[in-house]
Amino acid sequence: xxxxxxxRVLLKVSGExxxxxxxxxxxxxxxxxxxxxxxEGIDLGARVGLVVGxxxxxxxxxxxxxxxxxxxxxHMGMLATVMNAISLRTGLxxxxxxxxxxSAIAMPEICETFSQRAxxxxxxxGRVVIFAxxxxxxxxxxxxxxxxRACEMGADALLKATQVDGVYSADPKTNPDAERxxxxxxxxxxxxxxxxxxxxxxxLTRDARIPVEVFSLGDVGGFAKILKGEGRSxxxxxx
Numbered sequence: 001x002x003x004x005x006x007x008r009v010l011l012k013v014s015g016e017x018x019x020x021x022x023x024x025x026x027x028x029x030x031x032x033x034x035x036x037x038x039x040e041g042i043d044l045g046a047r048v049g050l051v052v053g054x055x056x057x058x059x060x061x062x063x064x065x066x067x068x069x070x071x072x073x074x075h076m077g078m079l080a081t082v083m084n085a086i087s088l089r090t091g092l093x094x095x096x097x098x099x100x101x102x103s104a105i106a107m108p109e110i111c112e113t114f115s116q117r118a119x120x121x122x123x124x125x126g127r128v129v130i131f132a133x134x135x136x137x138x139x140x141x142x143x144x145x146x147x148x149r150a151c152e153m154g155a156d157a158l159l160k161a162t163q164v165d166g167v168y169s170a171d172p173k174t175n176p177d178a179e180r181x182x183x184x185x186x187x188x189x190x191x192x193x194x195x196x197x198x199x200x201x202x203x204l205t206r207d208a209r210i211p212v213e214v215f216s217l218g219d220v221g222g223f224a225k226i227l228k229g230e231g232r233s234x235x236x237x238x239x
Contacts, residue, residue, distance in 0.1 A: 005229030006157040006213075008047040010150035011038065012143065013161050015053035015084050017217050025056060026087050035091035037223040038128065042097060046227050047123055049153045050130045051146040052088060054080025074138035078105055081142060085132035086111065092128055099128040104136030104145070116152050123153065143197040147204035158210055159226055160197065161217035166234030167196045183235045196236070205236070212236040 013034065020027030042048060057080035085101045092099040100122050101111035112118055114131065122129050134145040143160075150158040163173075169192070170178040186206035190199055196214055205212055213226050215233035225231030 004044060004046060004227050006155075006159075006227050007045065008154060008156050009041075009159050009227065010049045010051065010146055010153060010155045010157075011159045011161065011223065012146035013050065013052045013088075013217065014163075015055040015057065015080065015142075017056075017161065017163070018052070018084055018087065019056045026084065028091075031087055031091040032094070033220070034217070035088065035095055035097070037221060038092065039095045039097050040221060040224040041227050042128065044224060044227060047126075048128050049119075049123075049149055049155065050085075050088060050128060051142055051149055052081055052084045052130070052132070053142040054078070054084055056080075057083055071138040074134075074140075078133045078136070081134060082107065082111065082132040085130045088130055097128060098126060099130060101130045101132050104131070104133035119153055129153070140200065141198050143201040144204065147197070147201040147208075147210075150210050151204060151208045155210055158205055158212045159223070160212060160214045161223070162196075162214055163217065165216040165219070165232045167194060167214050167236065169194070181234050183237070185238060186236060189236055196234075202236070206238070209238065 018026045018031055020030035038048060054077045058076050082103055089099045089101050102114040102118055103111050104114050106113045119129055131149045134140060134142050135148055146158060167181050167184055168178040172178045186202050189202050213233045213235055215222050215226050215231060222231050226233055
């Protein structure tokens with residue numbers, strides 16, 4: 001079994017990533033590819049927790065922009081993450097990877113309710129734990145949920161899979177002169193207003209001294225590479 005740089009990780013996947021080339025919803029082929037990458041990492045011996053967003057189904061901020069209630073919008077977004085979590089659980093189980101969904105919002109007919117005790121038990125049993133429902137509270141993003149769950153599971157690192165290969169000074173898709181960072185500190189991310197994660201998530205990982213690796217979800221096999229300390233990514237850590 002390969003020697004890993006990170007043995008226990010929290011992987012954050014955006015909801016938009018599940019759309020594939022579509023404009024909405026869940027693309028089964030894309031979900032299968034993502035789950036295949038996760039399986040590759042698990043086969044190396046990694047313990048994995050997973051947080052997924054809900055932007056492919058519903059974005060609460062879009063509802064708020066029309067003048068609607070923020071709390072209602074955020075609750076709808078949380079429900080979207082549960083749908084995505086169930087999709088990822090199915091994709092993993094189709095590849096013979098045991099997985100369980102723990103939701104911050106109680107819905108026992110659909111999935112288990114999150115508790116740290118349940119998290120520890122499922123991890124000990126070798127299951128991928130998929131955290132759904134965000135933090136269970138409005139006004140917090142799924143990035144913050146990922147940082148919180150990384151702390152609760154004792155992760156060696158938080159791995160954020162994005163549409164680009166790291167952290168840039170600006171959006172490289174619209175600004176070809178954007179500077180890419182190989183390494184950057186938590187404080188620099190906050191001071192420069194970089195949009196890789198919200199301030200609450202960065203502060204949580206900084207306080208817990210959990211490094212954040214930002215890499216491209218489009219790099220097939222990229223998850224396993226990051227686990228081994230290889231591949232192309234930006235590391236957010238202390239000085």
